[in-house]
Amino acid sequence: MGRSETERGDRGNFKICALDLRSSGPGNEENEVWRFLRIDGESRVSGMSEEKVSVRRVLIAVFGGLVVLGLMGWVVVQRAVRVNRKPSGQMMASSLASAVENFYGEYNHLPDVGGDRVQTDGPAGEKLLEILLNMEGSLPEAQNVRSVIFLQGKEAKGGKDGIAYTADDSPEGLFDSYGRPYTVILNSDKKDTLKFRYGDQTIRLRGKQAAVWSVGKDGIEGTNDDVKSWN
Known part of the structure; x- marks a missing residue:
């Protein structure tokens, strides 16, 4: 020995x-x-030698740290996504305002629907949707003569959250997720600043041809649950 x-x-x-x-x-x-x-x-x-034991402990600690960091990063990303995710109604309001802006850019005039304050569940709103969706057909008074599709959106279900159509496939309204129509303001004065009343406020949007909103769940204009095309 x-x-x-x-x-x-x-x-x-x-x-x-x-x-x-x-x-x-x-x-x-x-x-x-x-x-x-x-x-x-x-x-x-x-x-195993003491050196191998030490190396193994270091590797386990490093791996555990990477797992923890990965989980923390995933949580941060998910929170950011939830914060930045727009409600479907707000996305539609923005899309509708952009469609009007693009129509103006294409033809150098706004859609003529008989007024500058339009509800998307009335005759003027139906006409506006037909123009922007390129669904006017071959009518002699058609305004979208180049057949550009300015607006796209999902079909409403139960009169909510999308575009509603009649039996003959004509648009009859655009509604938010609570079944409420949108209000569209058109800059018919052709001024640099779009000015209009919203609730108890006067809104001024420089360089805009249209503004869109819906009154949300409470049905009251100017409250926090409204969805709007502007910040």
Whole structure:
């Protein structure tokens, strides 16, 4: 039996006791070094060196840290998505305002629907939708003569959240998710600033040809649940 040596030390919560057993054989060959690790009062045999144990602990710690960072990043992204996600009604209001703006850019005039304040569930609103959806047909008074599709939107279900159509496939209204129509303001004065009343406020939008909103769940204009095409 060769020399034996006992080393003791603390590694965090682990108490380590290592015993090296060496024996000399023919040709002064030495047997493999075995270490006994004493952990919480129980002896376990391990063929790993203390260096391997340390490396393994480091790798586990690094992997655990990466997992935690990945989960934190996922949570942050999901929160950002929820904050920035627009309600479908707000998206439609913005799309309708953009459609009017694009019509103006194409023809250098606004759609003529008989007024500058339009509800999307009335005759003027139906006419506006026909023009922007390119559904006027071959009428001699058609305004979208280049057959440009300025507006696209999903079909309403139960008169809510989309464009409603008649049995003959003509648009009969555009509604928010509560079944309420949108209000459209057209800049018929052709001024640089679109000015109009909204609730108890006077809104001024510079460089805009149209503004769109719906009164939301409470049905009251100018409250926080309204959806609008402007900020």
